[in-house]
Amino acid sequence: MEWFKAVYHLESTPADIEARARALAIEQSIEMPPSAVRQAEILQDILARVEEIEPAEPGYFRVVLQMAVATTAFDTSGLLNMLFGNCSLQEDVELIDMELPPNLLEAFSGPRYGIAGLRHLLNAYDRPLTCTALKPQGLSPEQLSDLAYTFALGGLDIVKDDHGITNQVYSPFHQRVPAIQKAIQRANLETGGHTLYAPMLAGSPRVLRENLRVARDEGIRVVLVAPMLIGLPVFEELMGGSGMAVLAHPAFAGNRIAPPLFFGKLFRLLGADAVIYPNHGGRFSYSRDTCMSLAQAARAPWGHVLPALPVPAGGMTVERVDEMVGFYGPDTMLLIGGNLLAAGDGVLERTRAFVRRVAASVV
Amino acid sequence: MEWFKAVYHLESTPADIEARARALAIEQSIEMPPSAVRQAEILQDILARVEEIEPAEPGYFRVVLQMAVATTAFDTSGLLNMLFGNCSLQEDVELIDMELPPNLLEAFSGPRYGIAGLRHLLNAYDRPLTCTALKPQGLSPEQLSDLAYTFALGGLDIVKDDHGITNQVYSPFHQRVPAIQKAIQRANLETGGHTLYAPMLAGSPRVLRENLRVARDEGIRVVLVAPMLIGLPVFEELMGGSGMAVLAHPAFAGNRIAPPLFFGKLFRLLGADAVIYPNHGGRFSYSRDTCMSLAQAARAPWGHVLPALPVPAGGMTVERVDEMVGFYGPDTMLLIGGNLLAAGDGVLERTRAFVRRVAASVV
Structure with missing residues (x-):
């Protein structure tokens, strides 16, 4: 039997932690009293094992479980369920890491690019x-295209x-995406640049498939997706085959689920x-440590799984470019939204300033 | 413009709450500084509005936002994103309720049964x-079928x-489901009962479609799905069309997201x-109040949306049947798992005891 590891933070008293860790191992694997299991091989091969318990911050422990690889069914929903299924409903549990052996890791393709x-x-x-x-929501395809053209002129x-x-x-989608794509291609022709447009894909599998076809027909090369909004197995299957x-x-x-694991490892794996x-x-409210761990997890060597690019975002400003590049290094994509738009008539100039600062940030 | 309502608990000081609520409204709608929005109609029609702020427990406020119905795109991922997209990443926010006007409610079918x-x-x-x-994980189709036969004989x-x-x-799936279905049909023939088997469906859209076909071919009428493991838009689309x-x-x-809203309203709506x-x-760790609110939300009248059956579960025992029925009333399904299996050789007898107690629980 092969095993993978799941690492949790459990809130517990020292007196209770062994029983609590054991209860977690049961909850996440056989989900019934081990004393009622009538097959020795299930206790041997399927019941999760508590490998390690060590104190963390006061009132918390770091617990490593070993779980049977076969229980994942080697797919996305199975892996998620084993890692954080029922226990996602228990407020004393946080999932902080995982370690997958080669045969389980190989069930997932990771990034294509x-x-x-x-x-x-x-x-x-x-x-x-x-x-x-491109924002805000509520703009028409024409308004979004005009904005996209300006951003692309700016050299993003x-x-x-x-x-x-x-x-x-x-x-x-079917009006917006062609219009914006054409606006960006026009800017690229004028500047000789290589700006790419990444349209947002959302909806049910049927809608995603239709919209992917529209995007492909327009020559789109990059898409934006919120994996949790569409569902992680859909993300893995549909986006993986999208090219x-x-x-x-x-x-x-x-x-x-700790952000370094969720975004840096799971999203990357899928x-x-x-x-x-x-x-x-x-x-x-993410801390510097969380952000750095996330970026490191996304970029770290990991079997056949290509590294993913960390993209820090959310209230960022052009003024922070040097600090961000200093913190994350060059294998990073800086995402600045509202701060460019806040320049009003100066959007093009602030966009150029952003691009210049990034170019100048690496010696 | 039509609006729907989202209700949040925000952690905040009284001095900060107005600004915090306003920031939430911006984050969840236009996601950029309103001062940088150049179109008056977007501030009028798209920017979310703070309708109400009232104190809740100490340190918390109940905040009602009005959001533009059109921003949801009338689909599952759009509604989820408007309700709890970016702000799901902000630790001071909890989503506790929603109110949808008829045109948005009608975009969703709700339960078919x-x-x-x-x-x-x-x-x-x-x-x-x-x-x-049926548990634990790790049993073969034959072992699961034997157990299913026993449970069905018991009259569940x-x-x-x-x-x-x-x-x-x-x-x-393709071996397990036919085997268990046949075992249950055999028991029904012997007892004259109507036990139904609900197989678990999981995986990517492709796998779900294949497995639904297998289930349909076997005459399965009920399926078990974890909507968050497969993704809520997939749940809505594939299961809704499954029959x-x-x-x-x-x-x-x-x-x-508060459990009464998430399970009692959103899962039901989808x-x-x-x-x-x-x-x-x-x-x-759910409280009695949470469980009661959840059950009430699932069963409450709600436009064209049929009521859903509350199914309390998790560490339940046969001894608690009267208490549970007293608490929830007859429009409830009691789910007892490990406690039946813990009877060992007495599984059939404890199953029958469970069924008898439930039958006797309503005068």
Whole structure:
């Protein structure tokens, strides 16, 4: 029998932690009293094992479980269920890491492009990448196209939809995406640049398939997806077969899975070429440590799984470029949205300033 | 412009709450500084509005936002994103309720069977329903079939797979489901009963479609699905078109959406005929109030949306039947798993005792 590891933080008293860890192992594997199991081989091969318990912050323990690889069924929903199924409903549990043996890791393809592939698509090899978002929601395809044209003139690498822009009646996917793509191609012709447009894909599997076809017909190479909004197995299956580079957005992904694991490992494992996440010091509460661990997890060597590009975002400003590049290094994509738009008539100039600062940030 | 309402608990000081609520409204709608929005109609029609702020527990406020119906794109991922997209990543926010106007509500079908339809399927009209789970994971199709036969002899209404039993190599769906279905049909022939088998469906859209076909070919009428493991838009689209009655399992659904809203309203809205959730006093920490609110939300009148059956579960025992029926009333399905199996050689007798107690619980 092969095993994989799941690492949890459990809130517990020292007196209770052994029983609590054991109860977690039961909950996440056989989900019944071991004394009522009549087959010795299930206790031997299926029941999860408590490998390690060690104190963490006061009142918390780090618990490593070993779980049977076969129980995952080697698919996305099975892996998620074994890692954080029932126990996601228990408020004293946080999932903080996992370790997968080669046969389980190989069940997942990971990013198709990875950092090197994205750089090749964008013809940008030796500097951090730049990205912005088309917003706000409510603009028409024409208004969004005008904005996209300006951003592309400014020389950004990727212009993505705001994640809330999907298929609304005021901007349906099949009208919006061709219009914006053409605006960006026009700017590229004028500047000689390589800006790519990443439209947001959302909806049910049927809608996703239709919209992927529209995007492919328009020559789109990169798409934006919120894996938790569409469902992680759908993300893995549909996006993996799309031929597109995939930026993963964290919307609806708040839970008790540590962000470095969820975005840096799981989203990457399921096919994200780049992972967007809330940077420290913006509108969200991630710490510097969390952000750094996330970026490291996304980029770390991991079997056949290509590295994914960390994309810190959320309330970022052009003024913070040097700090962010200093913190994350060049294999990063900086995403600045509202701060460019806040320049009003000066959007083009602020966009150029963003691009210049990023280019100048690496010696 | 039409609006829907989202209700949040925000952690905040009294001095900060107005600004915090306003920031939430911006984050969840236009996601950029309103001062940088150049179109008056977007501030008028798209920017979410703070309708109400009132103090809740100390340190918390109840905040009602009005959001533009059109921003949801009238689909599952759009609605989820508007309700709890980016703000799911902000630890001071909990989503506790929603109110949808008729045109948005009508975009979703809700349960196909509902409580009355389930009762008709099960030929059980005037008492609480009974359910158990086949477990543990790791059993072969033959072992699971033997157990299912015993449970069906005992006269339960629904025998479902444990939610972790999906498509593992030791019990592949296409072998397990026909074997268990035949065992239950054999028991029904012997007893004259109407026990139904609810197999667990999991995996990517492709796998779900294949397995639904297998289930349909075997005459399966009820399926078990964990909506958060497969993704809520997939749940809505694939299960809604399946013709099956759907039991929704809460695995992987832990987050900061209040359980009465998430299970009692959202799962129901997206098609759950019955919603399984952790009962108070079991292995999970839901309070009596949470459980009662959840059951009430699942059964309350709600436009065209049929009521869903509450299914309290998780560490339940036969001894608690009277208490549970007293608490929830007859429009409930009691799910007892491990406690039946813990009877060892007495599984059949304890199953019969469970069924008898439920029948006797309603005067």
